[in-house]
Amino acid sequence: MAEHRLALVVGANRGIGLGVVKAFLARGWDVIATARKPAEAIALNALASGSPGRVTVAALELNDPASLDGFAAAFDNGALAGKVLDIALINAGVAGPAHRSASQATEAETGALMMTNAIAPIRLARAVAPRVRAGTGVIAFTSSVMGSVALNPGGHELYRASKAALNSLTRGLYAEVSGRKLTVLSLHPGWVRTDMGGPGAAVSVEDSARGMVDVMLAQQGRHHHVYLDYQGKEIAW
Numbered sequence: 001m002a003e004h005r006l007a008l009v010v011g012a013n014r015g016i017g018l019g020v021v022k023a024f025l026a027r028g029w030d031v032i033a034t035a036r037k038p039a040e041a042i043a044l045n046a047l048a049s050g051s052p053g054r055v056t057v058a059a060l061e062l063n064d065p066a067s068l069d070g071f072a073a074a075f076d077n078g079a080l081a082g083k084v085l086d087i088a089l090i091n092a093g094v095a096g097p098a099h100r101s102a103s104q105a106t107e108a109e110t111g112a113l114m115m116t117n118a119i120a121p122i123r124l125a126r127a128v129a130p131r132v133r134a135g136t137g138v139i140a141f142t143s144s145v146m147g148s149v150a151l152n153p154g155g156h157e158l159y160r161a162s163k164a165a166l167n168s169l170t171r172g173l174y175a176e177v178s179g180r181k182l183t184v185l186s187l188h189p190g191w192v193r194t195d196m197g198g199p200g201a202a203v204s205v206e207d208s209a210r211g212m213v214d215v216m217l218a219q220q221g222r223h224h225h226v227y228l229d230y231q232g233k234e235i236a237w
């Protein structure tokens, strides 16, 4: 699919998102990469300068409706006008409050976690879906195996609930976009050594990102919504 090769990666300035940008570039794809504060996204800007014309760095704060709507509008009449996305990976997410407990959670903590991990990603996906190529296009979300209800052993309940909510909302999104023959993915990146996953995590950013990109490429044109890990294994909902 050499002619179809533009990816959007949301939350691309560090961690898994930055790794996914590198993995797409290594495969010859161009990337639109978002960061909340592009001027401070040093590693991402270095990638953009190292691959002239192939990385477009855009500002996007998921929880600010003006930022989100402004980013989507750039495809109409701004810097991204006319761009068609082959793959859109909405990857940004947060761990939520350190106590991780529904019993201790405040309204503000719950709102911030659910907005970042579940509501805003769907709102963004809905806004960019018309820019995703019909037939072969993929909209993917960085979910987590922790969003699985079937595999939930307890613990980390707020984060789990946010990713379960994301998975549920994603199924609803799939119903909306399936008529354009898009493929929708809920992806588990593995337990990855990032700021969120910590230094003791099992998987390197490079291995996770390479696997995520392989899975997304392999899923082009499948026209379903599936829950897969970074090695392509299906996860029980």
Ligand SMILES: NC(=O)c1ccc[n+]([C@@H]2O[C@H](COP(=O)([O-])OP(=O)(O)OC[C@H]3O[C@@H](n4cnc5c(N)ncnc54)[C@H](OP(=O)(O)O)[C@@H]3O)[C@@H](O)[C@H]2O)c1
Pocket (backbone or CB within 6 Å): 010, 011, 012, 013, 014, 015, 016, 017, 035, 036, 037, 060, 061, 062, 063, 091, 092, 093, 094, 095, 116, 142, 143, 144, 145, 188, 189, 190, 191, 192, 193, 194, 195, 196, 197, 198, 201
């Ligand atoms: N690491 C793991 O083991 C693991 C396992 C399963 C799933 N995940 C999921 O993988 C995704 C990436 O995680 P990571 O480990 O790479 O985490 P990370 O290193 O903490 O990076 C998180 C990314 O999300 C961005 N982000 C957070 N809130 C945002 C907002 N409101 N608007 C826009 N961007 C926002 C961050 O931007 P800033 O730099 O501006 O904060 C950063 O780019 C998350 O969805 C996470 O839940 C991670």
